Every structure is written in C-alpha cells, then in structure tokens.
Amino acid sequence: MTKMTDMLLEVKDLELGLVHDESNLIVRQASFDLRPGEVLGLVGESGSGKTMLGRSIIGLQPGAITPRGGDIVFRGRSILKMSARNLRRLRGSEIGMVFQEPMTSLNPSMTIGRQLEEPLRQHTRLDTARRRARILDIMERVGIPEPGDRLDDYPHEFSGGMRQRIMLASAMLLKPALLIADEPTTALDALVQRDVLELMIELTRQEGTALILISHDLPMIARYCERLLVMRDGEIVESGRADDLLAAPQHDYTRRLLQAMPERGPVRSFDDSTTPVVELRGLEVEYRSRTGFLARTSRKKALHGIDLRIRRGEVVALVGASGSGKTTLGRAVAGLIPASGGDILFRGLPIGKHDANWMDYRLNCQMIFQDPFGSLDPRFTIRRLLAEALYYQRNLDSAERDDRIRAAVREVGLEDAHLDRLPHELSGGQRQRIAIARAVIGRPDFVIADEAVSALDVTVRAQILELLSELQRQHGFSCLFITHDLSVVEQLADRVVVMRDGAIIEEGPRDTVFDRPQSGYTRALLAAIPKLERTATGAVLNWRFGANDPLREGAQ
Amino acid sequence: MSIHGTNRYLGGFLIGCFLIAALVGLFWTPYDPLAISLGGKLLPPGGQHWLGTDEYGRDVLSRLLLGARSSVSISLLTVTFAVFFGLILGTLSGYARGWIDRVIMLLTDTLLAFPSILLALALLSILGANMFGVILALGLAYLPTVIRVVRGAVMSLREREFIEASRLMGHPAFYIMRCHIVPNCLAPIIVIATSMFGSVLLTESALSFLGLGVPPPAPTWGNMLASARPYMDRAAWLGVFPGLCISLTLLGINLFGDYVRDRFDPRMRGL
Numbered sequence: 016m017t018k019m020t021d022m023l024l025e026v027k028d029l030e031l032g033l034v035h036d037e038s039n040l041i042v043r044q045a046s047f048d049l050r051p052g053e054v055l056g057l058v059g060e061s062g063s064g065k066t067m068l069g070r071s072i073i074g075l076q077p078g079a080i081t082p083r084g085g086d087i088v089f090r091g092r093s094i095l096k097m098s099a100r101n102l103r104r105l106r107g108s109e110i111g112m113v114f115q116e117p118m119t120s121l122n123p124s125m126t127i128g129r130q131l132e133e134p135l136r137q138h139t140r141l142d143t144a145r146r147r148a149r150i151l152d153i154m155e156r157v158g159i160p161e162p163g164d165r166l167d168d169y170p171h172e173f174s175g176g177m178r179q180r181i182m183l184a185s186a187m188l189l190k191p192a193l194l195i196a197d198e199p200t201t202a203l204d205a206l207v208q209r210d211v212l213e214l215m216i217e218l219t220r221q222e223g224t225a226l227i228l229i230s231h232d233l234p235m236i237a238r239y240c241e242r243l244l245v246m247r248d249g250e251i252v253e254s255g256r257a258d259d260l261l262a263a264p265q266h267d268y269t270r271r272l273l274q275a276m277p278e279r280g281p282v283r284s285f286d287d288s289t290t291p292v293v294e295l296r297g298l299e300v301e302y303r304s305r306t307g308f309l310a311r312t313s314r315k316k317a318l319h320g321i322d323l324r325i326r327r328g329e330v331v332a333l334v335g336a337s338g339s340g341k342t343t344l345g346r347a348v349a350g351l352i353p354a355s356g357g358d359i360l361f362r363g364l365p366i367g368k369h370d371a372n373w374m375d376y377r378l379n380c381q382m383i384f385q386d387p388f389g390s391l392d393p394r395f396t397i398r399r400l401l402a403e404a405l406y407y408q409r410n411l412d413s414a415e416r417d418d419r420i421r422a423a424v425r426e427v428g429l430e431d432a433h434l435d436r437l438p439h440e441l442s443g444g445q446r447q448r449i450a451i452a453r454a455v456i457g458r459p460d461f462v463i464a465d466e467a468v469s470a471l472d473v474t475v476r477a478q479i480l481e482l483l484s485e486l487q488r489q490h491g492f493s494c495l496f497i498t499h500d501l502s503v504v505e506q507l508a509d510r511v512v513v514m515r516d517g518a519i520i521e522e523g524p525r526d527t528v529f530d531r532p533q534s535g536y537t538r539a540l541l542a543a544i545p546k547l548e549r550t551a552t553g554a555v556l557n558w559r560f561g562a563n564d565p566l567r568e569g570a571q
Numbered sequence: 572m573s574i575h576g577t578n579r580y581l582g583g584f585l586i587g588c589f590l591i592a593a594l595v596g597l598f599w600t601p602y603d604p605l606a607i608s609l610g611g612k613l614l615p616p617g618g619q620h621w622l623g624t625d626e627y628g629r630d631v632l633s634r635l636l637l638g639a640r641s642s643v644s645i646s647l648l649t650v651t652f653a654v655f656f657g658l659i660l661g662t663l664s665g666y667a668r669g670w671i672d673r674v675i676m677l678l679t680d681t682l683l684a685f686p687s688i689l690l691a692l693a694l695l696s697i698l699g700a701n702m703f704g705v706i707l708a709l710g711l712a713y714l715p716t717v718i719r720v721v722r723g724a725v726m727s728l729r730e731r732e733f734i735e736a737s738r739l740m741g742h743p744a745f746y747i748m749r750c751h752i753v754p755n756c757l758a759p760i761i762v763i764a765t766s767m768f769g770s771v772l773l774t775e776s777a778l779s780f781l782g783l784g785v786p787p788p789a790p791t792w793g794n795m796l797a798s799a800r801p802y803m804d805r806a807a808w809l810g811v812f813p814g815l816c817i818s819l820t821l822l823g824i825n826l827f828g829d830y831v832r833d834r835f836d837p838r839m840r841g842l
Contacts, residue, residue, distance in 0.1 A: 351735055377741040390732035394754050403750075404740050453736070 028085035056240030060472040111186030115198040128166030176207035204336040234545035275477035277506035299356035332508035340517035381454040385466035387446035444475035585823025596636030604633035634790040652710035657717025665725030687712035724756035769824035
C-alpha cells in the first residue's frame with residue numbers, strides 16, 4: 016500500500032548509475048517533492064546530472080543509465096516499477112516534456128498540425144473536428160498568430176521562438192499534471208526567452224500544471240521559480256525557497272555560483288584625440304544568393320553602413336539578438352567575409368586587398384571564437400597550435416619562440432605539461448584559455464571575441480572573463496567583444512554598442528547605456544535579462560516574475 | 572567476445588593469408604607457373620601438384636601464388652593512384668569552390684555516370700590491356716568516388732573555426748589545406764580506401780575474366796577463372812581454387828573494412 020499524500024511527485028533517495036559500471040553514480044541520493052501546480056527550478060552546471068534526473072522522472076533517461084536505488088512516486092504510483100506500456104500512457108497525457116532544441120524535437124518532415132494531432136490520437140477519443148478545435152485553441156494560447164493557416168506548415172517555416180511555442184503547445188495539449196522543461200530557452204535570445212518563459216508559466220498556472228524548470232542559468236530560473244534545487248556532481252547540494260536561497264546561500268557551491276555573477280568594472284577614460292586603432296566607415300556586407308540557373312542574383316544587406324571607432328586599449332562590447340548582424344560585423348572586421356562597401360581603417364590607414372597594411376592588420380587582428388573545441392585543430396598539440404600563431408613573427412629565433420609559447424601558456428593559467436596535450440585532453444575552460452593564449456601570443460593590437468564565453472559554465476565563465484580583462488590590462492590591446500549576454504558586458508566593456516537588423520541603434524559609455532538607455536529596444540533587452548545584485552550575504556534579483564516589472568511599469 | 576571482435580580477427584587472418592601468398596609468390600613457387608607440360612595436363616589435386624594442373628599442364632598453386640602477387644600490386648597501386656589524385660582534386664574542389672569546384676565536379680559527375688567496370692573496359696580498349704593500363708583504367712574509374720568523399724569532408728571542415736583561426740593568422744590557402752584540412756579528412760579516406768581495395772580486386776578479376784585484364788600467359792585469379800570455364804565439367808578445381816581465393820580475400824577485406832570504419836568513425840564508436 017502506498018501512503019496517500021497530497022504530493023504530486025515524490026523523489027526519494029534516487030540513485031542513477033551506468034548500466035555497465037556499478038561503481039559510478041550519475042545521481043546520488045536525490046530527494047525532493049513537488050505539490051500540484053508548483054514551479055520548481057533545478058539548477059546546475061553541465062555534467063551535474065540535472066538533465067538525467069529530469070528525464071528519469073518520465074523514464075526517458077538514455078539506455079546506458081539505469082536507476083540503482085530509491086524511488087520516484089507520481090500520484091502514488093512508482094514510476095520505476097511501472098511497465099513500459101503504462102509509462103507510455105503517462106507520458107504526454109499526465110507528464111509533458113519540453114526539450115532544449117525545438118528543431119530536433121519536432122519532426123522536420125511532418126506538418127505542425129499533424130504533429131500536434133498525434134498525442135490527441137494516442138491519448139484521447141476525440142473526433143477529427145474536436146481534435147482540430149483543441150489544437151487551434153492551444154496554438155492561439157501559445158501566441159501563434161493565425162493558427163488555422165499555419166497547421167499545414169513545417170517546423171522549418173517557423174522561427175526558433177515559434178518552434179519552442181509549438182513544443183510548449185504540444186506538451187500542454189493534454190493538460191498534463193506535470194511539465195518538465197529542460198533548458199527550454201537556452202537556444203533563444205533574451206527577449207524571446209522571456210516571452211516563452213512567461214508564456215510557459217502563465218499556461219501552467221492556468222491549467223494547474225506543476226512545472227520543473229531545468230537550467231544552468233541561476234538568475235533566469237530564480238526569476239520564475241518558487242523553489243530551487245541546486246545540483247552539483249550528481250547531488251542536490253541545496254534546496255529552498257528561491258529568495259531565501261539567493262539571500263543567504265548555505266552551501267559553498269551556491270555561494271560560488273553567486274560570486275561568479277559578473278560585477279561592473281571600474282570606469283576608464285580614453286583619449287579621443289589619438290587615431291583609433293580600428294575605424295569602420297560605412298561598412299556594408301551583402302549576402303548574394305542565386306535561386307536558379309538563370310535567375311537574377313538576389314541581394315540581402317546584412318549590414319547597413321556601420322560607423323565605429325575603437326580606441327587604443329578600449330573594450331567595445333557589441334550587443335544584439337541573433338540575426339542583428341553582430342557576428343557578421345565581427346567577421347567582416349576580421350576579414351573573414353568580404354565587405355561590399357565602406358572602409359576599414361587600421362591605425363588611420365585604409366586596408367586594401369593584400370597590400371602591406373593588410374598583412375600588418377591581418378597579424379594585428381586576432382579572434383577568439385565561441386566554441387573552444389571547434390577553434391582548435393583536434394590533431395595539433397597545444398605547442399604546435401601556439402607555434403602556428405607565431406609563424407610570421409620572423410624576428411624570433413627558435414629559443415625565443417619556445418620561451419614565448421611557455422610564457423603564453425603560463426599567462427593563461429596552464430602549465431608546461433599541457434603543451435604536449437591535444438585539445439580533446441583539456442576541459443572546455445582550458446581549451447578556451449588556449450584559444451585566448453593563441454590570440455594574444457603575437458601581441459596583436461586588436462582582438463575580436465565572438466561570444467567567447469557563451470559556451471562555458473557559469474563558474475568557468477567568470478574565470479575566463481577575469482583572465483581576459485587581466486590580459487587586456489596587461490597587454491593593452493583593443494577589444495571588440497561580441498555577445499548576446501548583457502551581464503557579461505557590464506564587467507568588461509568600456510563602451511557598449513547595441514545592434515539591431517544590421518544597424519547600430521545605440522552607442523555610448525557602459526554606465527550610460529546600462530543606467531540610462533536611450534532606445535526602447537535597449538531598455539527591453541536590459542529588462543529581459545534576469546540579473547542578480549549582490550548583497551552582504553548573497554544576492555537579490557533585480558525583479559521577480561509577476562511583481563514590479565520595471566519595463567511594464569515604465570510602459571504604462 | 573562479441574561477433575564483431577571475432578570478425579575483425581577473421582578478416583585480419585584472411586588478409587594476412589592473402590598478403591603472405593603474394594609475398595611468397597614474389598620469391599618462390601613450387602613449379603614454374605609458366606612452364607607448359609603437355610604430358611601432365613588437367614591433373615587432379617594430389618601429391619605432385621597440390622591443387623592440380625591446368626589445360627597446359629601448368630601448376631595451379633604456383634599460378635595462384637603468382638596471381639596473388641599481381642592482384643596485390645594492381646589493387647594497391649590502383650588505390651594509391653585514386654587516393655592520391657582524389658585527395659588533391661577533392662581538397663582543391665572543396666576548399667577553393669567557385670569555378671575550380673565546378674570544373675572538377677563536372678568531370679567527376681561525368682565519370683560517375685558510367686559504371687566503373689564499363690568505364691574501365693572502355694579505357695582499357697584505348698590504353699591496351701597490360702598491367703599499367705589496368706591500373707590507370709581502374710584508378711580513373713575509382714577516382715570520382717574519392718573526390719566526392721574528400722570534397723564533402725573538406726567542405727564541412729572549411730567551415731570549422733580552427734580553419735578560420737588559421738586564416739586569421741595570415742596563413743595562405745596552401746598551408747591551411749596541407750596542415751589542417753588534409754590531416755583531418757584522412758579518417759574517411761582510410762575507410763574508403765580499405766573498402767575500395769576489395770572492390771578493385773573484384774573488378775580486376777572481372778576484367779581479366781572478360782579478357783581485358785593482364786594478358787595471358789601471366790596468371791591472375793580472374794583470367795585463371797576465365798580459362799577454367801571450358802573445363803568446368805572435367806576439371807572443376809581449375810575454377811574452384813581461383814574462385815575461392817577471390818571470395819575469401821574479399822570476405823577478409825570486407826570484415827576488416829568494417830572494423831576500420833568503426834575505428835575511424837567516431838559516431839560508430841562505443842556501439
């Protein structure tokens with residue numbers, strides 16, 4: 016006999032382990048419970064076991080992972096002891112799930128209408144007309160305009176945010192009692208992320224559905240959840256009400272997570288009279304595409320006449336949503352894609368095609384990429400990777416070259432022993448350190464960092480940011496820091512440039528842009544990002560969902 | 572041990588036998604494989620001639636050993652030819668794109684439009700049937716496959732950030748192709764080269780069987796099989812032994828090829 020409780024879900028001492036390796040546990044002694052309609056946040060860095068814990072609740076853990084102990088009880092029934100058939104019946108109808116990548120969780124060769132119809136066919140006895148009515152109703156509620164016209168569209172015809180809304184619609188279609196959302200908005204822009212999350216909260220609230228929100232993003236999750244669980248290395252290290260947990264974190268790891276939140280750096284002043292290191296004058300980039308053999312080439316402007324001056328030693332942050340052209344701008348400035356108009360001036364001289372100034376610029380403009388694995392040749396040792404970057408420093412003899420390589424590795428906090436390793440033998444953070452070392456080893460005047468910390472875990476991100484600003488101070492290079500993450504900008508940037516639709520819409524000193532944003536878009540962008548402000552013991556959120564929303568109040 | 576593991580060793584063993592036979596055939600054969608002895612023709616397998624003699628009284632075992640030698644050299648040289656030029660052309664095509672890509676792809680697609688055996692037949696009738704003709708014809712016939720595979724690998728590689736990072740350091744295209752692109756697409760090359768080896772062996776035998784391979788009296792497994800045809804009812808061993816050699820070697824290569832593919836394809840690892 017199971018004891019009757021008012022809990023919707025009870026996880027008791029759950030242990031998850033590998034099928035072939037009994038000594039290794041992925042999740043240890045996880046216990047928590049969930050009341051109907053409650054919103055619970057599960058926070059942790061990559062590898063903390065949060066996804067496995069979430070998936071095991073509906074028996075969707077990968078085949079190599081199996082429960083080793085404990086129990087999961089949903090409405091008085093043990094999920095672990097349930098037959099595959101009953102489990103299948105439970106999924107979708109009583110427990111729904113939303114995954115991170117909406118493009119891969121929707122079938123690309125099936126229309127949205129049919130995909131939404133499938134769970135209704137499986138779990139209900141509604142006829143065609145009623146099914147259609149239900150689908151149209153939910154599509155309207157998740158905010159898809161003209162749902163009747165869009166039923167026959169395929170997933171690729173929707174934007175990322177729309178696809179995630181459709182995923183949400185399909186998960187909520189059967190009014191489940193529990194919705195599990197695993198990093199549901201990580202792939203989306205700040206503004207879209209906010210819309211989708213608020214929609215998700217509102218929808219679950221209306222239906223009385225409980226929600227487990229799984230994410231690495233502590234401020235985001237704290238904004239929307241009543242209760243938080245913090246996971247690390249397979250263990251729940253801390254749990255409690257979101258506000259309490261933030262205000263006075265008990266566990267060391269939670270404290271470190273909060274300390275990893277970026278803080279605003281000091282204001283530095285720059286001399287405006289000297290020649291800027293890099294100057295853009297009316298830079299334009301066009302993408303051309305030919306649709307058919309004889310068809311006219313169609314042109315699409317990705318950048319509309321960008322003017323920008325980057326002074327010596329200055330860090331300029333380039334912020335914008337995806338599709339705003341910020342990455343295109345970075346790549347055009349680096350010379351990876353050709354500009355279709357305008358000029359790039361290096362130390363006041365326009366760079367031509369392959370003249371002396373071009374080569375000078377080429378060696379003085381380096382880039383740090385987002386993915387530290389993709390930017391390092393997997394077959395090169397660290398030593399060779401760094402040596403490659405010094406190839407054109409002709410004035411160095413081999414001993415000096417070797418010294419420079421050693422110095423560069425130590426400078427980024429690694430050791431000589433790492434020199435003979437291959438990239439895959441290093442962690443993500445270490446790889447990004449190498450990518451940074453490679454970019455600055457030739458003492459360039461200008462470094463472009465394209466989402467250089469976006470792929471990293473919060474605590475690692477803080478260390479890499481610290482390293483970057485330290486190197487920047489030490490070597491004095493100018494930096495164009497491209498990111499969608501405004502919180503990162505605050506720590507590092509001297510000046511902030513906001514882009515939208517291929518044009519600069521706001522530009523100014525960091526404090527001005529953050530404290531007195533001029534354009535409505537910047538204001539919306541700033542408000543969309545959950546931010547933690549540090550207090551003596553912990554932190555408080557700048558605002559919580561549902562209460563004193565500065566943007567909405569300001570608009571009214 | 573899994574079936575998979577056993578297959579690997581069986582494949583390795585069969586290839587080993589084949590290579591040893593080819594090596595032995597290089598230095599020593601029980602009899603002169605070309606010596607005609609009209610007195611001892613069509614002798615069944617037995618004490619004097621382990622695998623019997625053919626219609627001219629030549630020792631079948633000796634001829635098989637010599638045939639292994641020519642099969643190995645033809646297959647190896649053909650694969651080397653196809654991989655060498657395929658790597659160059661495929662890398663150029665995938666990295667340079669533009670008109671270079673279009674020209675190379677036009678030629679490749681033209682070649683691909685013909686079945687490789689038909690193409691080899693046509694080329695051989697122009698080049699003349701000798702060992703180098705065979706290698707050139709087969710090499711050209713297999714070239715498009717390599718170009719296609721390399722081009723695909725290069726096109727996805729060139730979008731990777733480490734290639735862009737290298738461009739940012741000011742390295743010229745040739746350096747990038749040589750140091751970053753080619754080493755990183757070796758894995759798929761090794762995989763197709765292995766499976767190609769078996770395929771070339773079979774095609775070469777088929778060509779010999781059709782009378783367009785290495786000309787007699789030099790033995791190959793294919794032409795031995797071909798010349799055995801009229802005697803199948805009286806002297807079955809003439810066809811059975813070369814046939815067995817071809818089948819077993821191919822089996823070995825295919826089994827081993829699966830293993831090589833699994834080793835080099837990270838997606839197959841851990842399955």
